[in-house]
Amino acid sequence: MEVVTALLAWAMSYTCRNLASSSLGNLCPQRDITAELNGRLSPDAEIFFPGSPGYAQATNRWSVLDAPDFNIVVAPSVESDVSEIVKYAKSRGMPYLAVNGGHGAITTVGKVQGGIEIWLDKLSSVEIAADGKTATFGGGTLSKTITDTLWAQGKQTVTGSCECTSLLGPGLGGGHGFLQGRHGLISDQFVSMNIVLANGESQTIDKDSDLWWAVQGAGHNFGIVTSVTSKIYDIRYPDWAYASFVFTGDKVEGLYGAINEYLLRNGTQPVYLLNYSFFFNDPSVDPEKPLIIFFILQEGVKAVDPAYTEVFNNLAPLTTNAAGGSYTDLPSWTGNSNDAPPCQKSGLVNIRFPIDLQAYNIAAQRKVYDMFASATQQIPALNGSLFLFEGYSLQGVKAIPSDQSAFPFRGDNLLVSPLITYAPSSPELDEAAANLGESLRQVLYEASGRKERHTYVNYAFGDEAVKNWYGYEEWRQARLKALKEKYDLSGKFSFYAPIA
Known part of the structure; x- marks a missing residue:
């Protein structure tokens, strides 16, 4: 099908190039757009249409659910090109969306239909x-x-x-x-x-x-x-180290209780420490229940201090691992490097349902673990999903007063997010996946005892309220609106x- 599409695009392009004027002229929008834009853009800017070389790479996205639809991609090569593209889109009444890494998975971007993608790939410096x-x-x-x-x-x-x-x-x-x-x-x-x-x-x-x-x-x-x-x-601190632990699901209470007590410490986790964990399925180890992998990352050392690892070793993990290196090793240690699965654009749906928390509610952790386990067993298509728990250090974030920027949730200690991953199949599967993600988030919200539900905007699913993304304060909402x-x-x- 891709070959057929490419041939049709080439044939239309060939016809357009060879029809200076005719009754078919209105069938050649590519010729018109290219001519109009070429006069505005720098020599190294590029234009791609569906079926043309480069279009697929430019429009490939990490998550394919509710992806935007583009009639044209323009890759500016200098900053001033972007201004010209926006002015052109305005004159033609066309919607547009700027794209750099293509990892924005929020479903609201799917409202771009028949628009211009402004691909910022060349503006790398x-x-x-x-x-x-x-x-x-x-x-x-x-x-x-x-x-x-x-x-x-x-x-x-x-x-x-x-x-x-x-x-x-x-x-x-x-x-x-x-x-x-x-x-x-x-x-x-x-x-x-x-x-x-x-x-x-x-x-x-x-x-x-x-x-x-x-x-x-x-x-x-x-x-x-x-x-x-x-x-x-x-x-200042070129050395970093990590220790990782893989646990079975019976250790949920012990693990997250220990994180609360020995690392998070009511939001006072040491500035040189980070912790990171997620639920995941590995049927080769346990065909029925998810496993939990947990990382401690420490700055300024060649090995993580045993004072931080001992309590987790005492929980009898299935496996442990550890290494020292530098800051540049952190993405590969945590599975976020360019060649790791989270960085691949494999035609999958990747949707998240984030919530900020102050601490882990242990009973809620057990409940969401059991829900995640049950759902990924009952719906095998969702078996590749993860449940992420990110515990960054917080001093630098909290040092800046909340009213000094539009980022609203500086007081929150944990970033938690189910990541529901699956191959696109049917509206029914989409609905089941969204229901699972939202149900998991709702359990954590209710257990938190908070009146406000804080949603990190860069992980958002897309159906949250504006106050969930940008803050509940009336002054904050009014300022953004103005x-x-x-x-x-x-x-x-x-x-x-x-x-x-």
Whole structure:
């Protein structure tokens, strides 16, 4: 079928190129769009249509559920191209969506139908300032490129934990990362940025702009960031180490009770420690029940301190592992490197149902483990799903007052998220998967005793309320709404977790 599609696209393209004018001219939109855009764009910009070489790569997404539909992909090669593309889309009344890593799985992006994808892949760059205190990153630069380039110069900054995601995709929604205990969120590193607004104009903004507050946590709603200048830091602790443990399901209570007591400590986990765990199925080890893998990551050491591992060793894990290395090893240790499964675009549905928590409710942990086990047994198509529990250090995040940015949930200690993964099949399976994810999240919410349900916007499923993404305070919602009306009254940037 792909060959047939490509041949049809080639045939139409050939016909269009050879019909200067005829009654078939209205069947050749590719010719018109290409001609109109070529006069606006830099020489190295590229244009792709369905069936043409490059289109599939540009539009391939990590999750295929409710994926956006594009009639055209434009890959800008310089920042000014983005402004021209937005102006062109405005003149033609076409929706558009900026894409860098393609990992945005929120279902709201599926509202883009017949639009333009602005593929930022060519806007990949790292330029370190002469004073070594900041670096400027192109709008499409991926995390591994940033980490490796800075590391070679004795520098680092906060990025997401996956090598394959961009800096700005997570960063515009706040952005958790391994170094947040030292320095805060990804967005807390921003110093200035070039952003293309809904009118197509490019502006350079910083702390003196009223928009600055909004782009640090709700930035997907206000424009396309073509480059950002962020704070960078000297590498103080090049050594890192990990210890991992695999447990059977009977250890749920002991494991999460120990995490609460010995690591999380009511939100005071040491700045040099992170913990990370997930439920997963491995029928070769246990054909009936999920296993639990648990990581302790420690900064500044060649081996994790036994003071932190002893209690978990005493729980009699099935297996243990440990190693020392450097910060650049963290993604491979935790299964988030470029060649690991979470970074592959394999045509699967990947949907998440995040909730922030203060601590683990042990009874709720048992309940969601049993629910996850039962559902993935009863619906084998969901057997590849995971249930993620992320315990980053928090000092750098909590040091910044909550009202200083649009990121609303600095006081939360844990990021928890069922990740329901399956091959697309039927609406019935989609419904069953969504019901499972939402049911798991609801159990944790009810057990938390909180009135508010906090949802990390970069993991969101898409059916949550705006207050779940951006905060419950009336002043916060009013400020976002006023800025939206000022900068994007027509709602051009309302496809990713829209404010309105």
